[in-house]
Amino acid sequence: MEKKDLTFAFDPNDLGSMCELMDKYGDSDTMFMGVNTEFEETEISIFPDKIVYATYQHNGWKRENVYWRDGTREETFKGRWKPRN
DSSP states (O other): OOOOOOOHHHHHHHTTHHHHHHHHHHTTTSSSEEETSOEEEEEEEEOOOOOEEEEEEEEEEEEEEEEEEOOOEEEEEEEEESSSO
């Protein structure tokens, strides 16, 4: 299978563009890896009804934001991804 580079802007405050991403990539069977504006690693999983955005924060915590098609939002912390120094 050929690897494809994909670049898109993800704005959690723009429900319309998030719905467009759900429509376009909702059937994808893989997550998208990236980096946010704080240079933290991110994972975006896009489904037909939601977007799951995980951030590996500099402070060692993994934050997960879920954005539902109806505008509902969730934020959880999935534990530490790296030990404290």
